[in-house]
Amino acid sequence: MEQTASRDSAETENSPLWKHFAWLFAIWLASVSSVIILAEAIRFLMSAAGLKTH
Template sequence: MSRTMSGKSETQQAQPLLKRLAWLGGIWLASVLSLGVVVEIIRLGMAAAGLKTH
């Protein structure tokens, strides 16, 4: 088993990395979805005011 400078094995260090990447992906996905919701609300408001988006 290989050990790094901190004394933890590579698998012990890889797990927190995967966890951080999962959080990054989750936060990115949530931000994209929330932006989509905001865009749709704006489109509905524009359509209600008689404006066309296309």
Template structure:
């Protein structure tokens, strides 16, 4: 049964310390914000190279 395996996985995750779970959350959030920043920088770089400037 898939439901039993899922419940077991959830219980295993809950055994980890809170600081470790929050740490993973912060790592994933930081990585997503950084990747979004790089993507926005690349778009701006390409737009500037194409002659689109804000001033």
């Protein structure tokens, strides 16, 4: 079990910096996309209920 933990930390330390930034960007993009989709769904439901945005 201890070998696996040390191997994982060694892989993390040896991975290139661009991979870390790629993961960070992917997580950021997924979260922003989720918020946009949720906001548009709420806007659609409000519009379907007869409420207007202006």
